[in-house]
Amino acid sequence: MHRAPRLRSFIYAAAIVVIVTATSQRASAEHARKGSQSLTRQTGAAQASAFQSGASQTSATQMVTDETGRRVLVPFKVNRIVSLAPNITETIYALGLEEKLAGDTDYCDTPAAAKLKPHVGSMLNPSLEAIVALHPDLVLAAANSANRRETVDALARLGVAVYATDSRTVGGMFESIAHISSLAGAAQQGTALVTRLQARLNALQTRLAERPLIHVLFVVWEDPLITIGQNTFIADALRWSGAESVVIAKQDWPQLALEEVVRLQPEYIVFTGKHSESSGTQVSDLRSRPMWKDLRAVEVGHVVNVSEEIDRPAPGLIDAIEELAHRLHPDAFPGENTRAMNHPPAHIRVDASEENYSCAR
Amino acid sequence: MRPLTPRRIAGICGVLFALLFVVVVISLRMGTYPISVSEIVTTLFRGALGRRDEIPSEFWLVVFGLRLPRIALGILVGAALSVAGAGFQALLRNPLADPYVLGVSSGAALGAILSLTFAPHVPGVIQLAAFIGAAATIASVYFLGRRGGQLDSATLLLAGIVAASFLSAMIMFLMTTLSGHELRGMAFWLMGDLSTPPPTPNVLEWLLFLFGVFAVAAGMIYATTSDLNLILTGEEEARHLGVNVRRVKLVVYISASVLTGLAVSVSGSIGYVGLLVPHVMRMIFGTDYRLLIPTSAIGGAIAIVLADTLARTVVAPTELPVGAMTALAGAPVFIYLMRRRVR
Amino acid sequence: MSAGAGNNLSIASQPVHFRAAAPPRLKVEQASYAYSATDRSAPKFTLGPATFEAQHREIVAILGPNASGKSTLLRLLAGLIKPLSGRVEVDGVEASELDLRTRAQRIALVQQESELLFPLRVWEYVLQGRYPYGKRLRFESDEDCLLAANALAQVGADGLRDRWMDQLSGGEKQRVILARALSQQPSLLLLDEPTQHLDIGGKVELLRRLRRLADENRYTVVVVTHELNLAAESSDRIVLLHKGKCLRVGAPAEVYEREVLEEVFEAPLDVEMRPSGRPRVVVRSSH
Numbered sequence: 001m002h003r004a005p006r007l008r009s010f011i012y013a014a015a016i017v018v019i020v021t022a023t024s025q026r027a028s029a030e031h032a033r034k035g036s037q038s039l040t041r042q043t044g045a046a047q048a049s050a051f052q053s054g055a056s057q058t059s060a061t062q063m064v065t066d067e068t069g070r071r072v073l074v075p076f077k078v079n080r081i082v083s084l085a086p087n088i089t090e091t092i093y094a095l096g097l098e099e100k101l102a103g104d105t106d107y108c109d110t111p112a113a114a115k116l117k118p119h120v121g122s123m124l125n126p127s128l129e130a131i132v133a134l135h136p137d138l139v140l141a142a143a144n145s146a147n148r149r150e151t152v153d154a155l156a157r158l159g160v161a162v163y164a165t166d167s168r169t170v171g172g173m174f175e176s177i178a179h180i181s182s183l184a185g186a187a188q189q190g191t192a193l194v195t196r197l198q199a200r201l202n203a204l205q206t207r208l209a210e211r212p213l214i215h216v217l218f219v220v221w222e223d224p225l226i227t228i229g230q231n232t233f234i235a236d237a238l239r240w241s242g243a244e245s246v247v248i249a250k251q252d253w254p255q256l257a258l259e260e261v262v263r264l265q266p267e268y269i270v271f272t273g274k275h276s277e278s279s280g281t282q283v284s285d286l287r288s289r290p291m292w293k294d295l296r297a298v299e300v301g302h303v304v305n306v307s308e309e310i311d312r313p314a315p316g317l318i319d320a321i322e323e324l325a326h327r328l329h330p331d332a333f334p335g336e337n338t339r340a341m342n343h344p345p346a347h348i349r350v351d352a353s354e355e356n357y358s359c360a361r
Numbered sequence: 362m363r364p365l366t367p368r369r370i371a372g373i374c375g376v377l378f379a380l381l382f383v384v385v386v387i388s389l390r391m392g393t394y395p396i397s398v399s400e401i402v403t404t405l406f407r408g409a410l411g412r413r414d415e416i417p418s419e420f421w422l423v424v425f426g427l428r429l430p431r432i433a434l435g436i437l438v439g440a441a442l443s444v445a446g447a448g449f450q451a452l453l454r455n456p457l458a459d460p461y462v463l464g465v466s467s468g469a470a471l472g473a474i475l476s477l478t479f480a481p482h483v484p485g486v487i488q489l490a491a492f493i494g495a496a497a498t499i500a501s502v503y504f505l506g507r508r509g510g511q512l513d514s515a516t517l518l519l520a521g522i523v524a525a526s527f528l529s530a531m532i533m534f535l536m537t538t539l540s541g542h543e544l545r546g547m548a549f550w551l552m553g554d555l556s557t558p559p560p561t562p563n564v565l566e567w568l569l570f571l572f573g574v575f576a577v578a579a580g581m582i583y584a585t586t587s588d589l590n591l592i593l594t595g596e597e598e599a600r601h602l603g604v605n606v607r608r609v610k611l612v613v614y615i616s617a618s619v620l621t622g623l624a625v626s627v628s629g630s631i632g633y634v635g636l637l638v639p640h641v642m643r644m645i646f647g648t649d650y651r652l653l654i655p656t657s658a659i660g661g662a663i664a665i666v667l668a669d670t671l672a673r674t675v676v677a678p679t680e681l682p683v684g685a686m687t688a689l690a691g692a693p694v695f696i697y698l699m700r701r702r703v704r
Numbered sequence: 705m706s707a708g709a710g711n712n713l714s715i716a717s718q719p720v721h722f723r724a725a726a727p728p729r730l731k732v733e734q735a736s737y738a739y740s741a742t743d744r745s746a747p748k749f750t751l752g753p754a755t756f757e758a759q760h761r762e763i764v765a766i767l768g769p770n771a772s773g774k775s776t777l778l779r780l781l782a783g784l785i786k787p788l789s790g791r792v793e794v795d796g797v798e799a800s801e802l803d804l805r806t807r808a809q810r811i812a813l814v815q816q817e818s819e820l821l822f823p824l825r826v827w828e829y830v831l832q833g834r835y836p837y838g839k840r841l842r843f844e845s846d847e848d849c850l851l852a853a854n855a856l857a858q859v860g861a862d863g864l865r866d867r868w869m870d871q872l873s874g875g876e877k878q879r880v881i882l883a884r885a886l887s888q889q890p891s892l893l894l895l896d897e898p899t900q901h902l903d904i905g906g907k908v909e910l911l912r913r914l915r916r917l918a919d920e921n922r923y924t925v926v927v928v929t930h931e932l933n934l935a936a937e938s939s940d941r942i943v944l945l946h947k948g949k950c951l952r953v954g955a956p957a958e959v960y961e962r963e964v965l966e967e968v969f970e971a972p973l974d975v976e977m978r979p980s981g982r983p984r985v986v987v988r989s990s991h
């Protein structure tokens with residue numbers, strides 16, 4: 001081979017480097033430090049039944065149907081749970097089951113303690129190996145929202161017990177909480193939590209009874225302008241807050257032109273933002289933008305920032321719904337001194353402060 | 362004057378296979394779940410001997426359930442794309458040709474999107490639909506790319522480019538009307554993803570089927586390599602020397618398109634490999650297609666397995682899509698190649 | 705030794721042993737061709753019936769102005785197109801009816817080379833001429849290498865063996881292309897305007913080489929060329945074409961007549977006869 005001697009030697013050198021790195025033991029030490037369990041040499045027979053694909057029903061497991069219709073073999077005693085979605089993590093903490101949470105995703109940030117748990121990666125593409133390395137008895141996934149069906153199938157194929165929730169409405173969320181709590185052996189806490197949350201919602205309903213729904217534009221993304229469809233979770237949450245999207249669409253995330261919004265003239269504009277103040281959209285920002293400033297809602301300052309929890313089927317949702325209801329129907333709550341009410345009308349901004357979203361109850 | 366002999370080809374391929382084996386072992390070793398090289402070798406050994414019960418079930422799970430199928434798929438896809446790329450470069454008389462230039466991957470993506478819209482989550486449907494999309498594109502571009510009854514390189518290239526852009530536009534249209542969750546699955550698919558689970562419960566059967574298709578298509582291309590060498594010096598000249606140019610072009614077109622369709626159906630579109638691996642192999646081993654096709658196949662396999670290993674480990678536990686890795690690595694390699702063209 | 709076809713035996717000048725009548729290497733009999741823009745419109749161009757023959761060791765030069773049908777005639781000879789009427793026979797077999805490989809073993813066509821896509825060495829290029837012998841997917845044998853080396857030697861390009869094709873000069877490339885044609889071991893060697901990009905030295909050298917090849921290796925050579933004088937020097941027979949018609953066939957001295965050449969080439973030309981018996985064409989001075 002006379003052709004590219006420099007290239008050849010480069011390849012040899014690279015091969016040597018790769019081989020040397022790979023056979024070094026440094027990487028093993030890294031993983032041990034990360035907290036995932038180091039390899040133990042157990043023979044197959046002694047393994048928990050959760051890893052055996054297609055195992056027949058033994059006294060240690062039960063066959064359940066998850067919320068997407070899949071049949072899953074779940075152990076009676078669940079001690080190690082891996083959560084693949086932030087709302088599930090939040091629910092687990094709300095149920096007081098954080099001891100059983102063996103791992104969650106990089107994005108589980110509510111409550112803050114969840115960030116310290118071992119991570120398995122992103123929600124869309126978690127590392128299957130990391131999940132397996134945590135030896136979970138049960139993996140909880142939010143199919144059709146945070147997680148992909150492919151991930152669920154891949155884990156099932158490996159013999160891991162995966163239960164997929166599918167909360168499309170607020171009511172569905174209560175069911176999911178109930179299912180999760182019963183799977184994890186905390187049925188009582190689950191019932192209690194659901195009852196509490198439902199009571200708050202019912203109280204809200206009473207307050208808002210006979211009030212017309214406020215027409216809002218819920219902004220998912222500003223540029224291009226994307227809003228919500230009628231079958232989304234947010235749409236349901238809005239209804240509980242006494243509001244309704246001005247856009248009726250079958251698609252989940254319809255894109256619309258700003259002219260259309262001007263034509264529809266929503267009464268309020270709702271943005272979601274993180275908990276911190278700085279990323280909320282200010283009315284003053286909007287007043288300086290073309291087309292936006294032609295909206296009546298912007299003129300009178302009817303711009304609301306609501307927490308991201310509004311899109312999360314977890315207990316914190318109820319706080320967000322209540323917040324939003326207060327913002328949209330101030331006259332339904334006379335005399336109530338919520339922290340946001342102290343702001344003068346000129347820049348109405350609802351930002352959730354940290355304490356309001358603590359899920360540890 | 363040292364003409365190419367089968368023995369020399371076997372020798373070079375032997376070296377490359379050894380390199381591939383090393384890369385596979387390294388890839389098996391890397392990952393969130395810590396395993397050492399000796400443990401891998403023992404596991405493989407025991408697995409091969411059928412002594413399954415002696416292997417800790419996590420090993421089995423991680424090595425045979427997760428890593429090995431992925432690596433095997435990576436080998437297949439890398440080999441298929443590289444051979445297809447080499448074939449198209451000869452067919453289209455264009456060193457910039459890659460397997461996707463004739464729109465095959467766009468057709469496959471369109472098939473995949475349609476299957477996600479109408480029959481999501483049925484195992485195997487997305488691969489089948491993608492392959493049908495690829496096949497339909499292959500046929501249409503063929504009929505558009507003919508001139509005077511046979512495939513004409515320039516016309517074919519134009520037809521392919523038109524098909525690719527038309528199909529991409531349709532895909533974009535459909536993606537704006539898809540709902541959220543399917544869309545995300547599609548985005549992953551488009552970026553190139555080796556972790557798609559096989560549609561049949563038995564991974565081995567699936568892999569053997571795929572390799573079978575690969576072997577047939579690659580074999581058909583290999584049978585034309587003497588002809589291709591001549592065609593590369595000029596079609597007219599090749600005709601005068603007795604090459605059935607029309608038939609060779611048709612065989613290469615169909616086989617290379619089948620290989621591309623195969624790769625894209627199982628793993629989405631992974632870019633740069635089909636374009637660059639043949640060039641790198643040319644630089645090292647020369648332009649004789651009798652050697653280029655096998656070395657490209659093995660070289661492509663090595664490239665994808667490496668890229669996938671990096672994609673899995675670089676920001677663990679998050680996994681990057683393989684296509685992102687090949688793009689990141691591919692661009693500098695491309696620049697290097699451009700500056701080092703052997704004159 | 706006169707260049708003649710058939711059995712022109714003059715008892716007094718031939719050796720005593722009886723020589724069997726050899727069929728002509730190349731025989732063109734009333735071959736014609738036409739092509740039109742579409743299938744139904746009138747023919748755009750017709751190549752009128754042409755008749756001539758050539759034996760081994762003969763060089764035939766096809767002359768004519770541009771668009772007179774020279775390349776079409778050459779393609780007929782190569783068997784690439786089938787004559788509409790008449791026959792073109794090489795070694796007694798209709799050229800267009802030969803299968804591809806056999807045709808490539810008998811007839812070698814040298815045209816202007818297309819652009820090479822990827823770098824190639826000279827010996828690799830010449831070895832490709834051995835393609836017609838053997839299976840479709842083939843690996844060159846020692847014999848192939850020997851023949852290719854011989855071909856390179858025959859064109860005096862031994863030293864170019866390890867050079868890259870795209871680094872050759874025009875003349876060197878011409879020789880290498882010729883070597884590839886020779887390694888086909890053809891009976892009939894066809895060249896389409898091989899002197900186009902060569903300087904005068906190159907032209908002379910090429911035609912002299914062709915002459916030598918024809919003599920030594922018993923090839924039959926047909927050259928399409930513009931070079932009136934070089935053709936007159938080296939060829940045994942001239943075929944003069946004008947607007948598709950085969951005007952004259954014969955030895956240079958017979959074909960080169962002033963009136964004919966002037967009409968065909970539309971230029972003021974004079975023909976001089978040189979002592980060697982070969983004619984020379986000069987441009988008539990204006991005064």
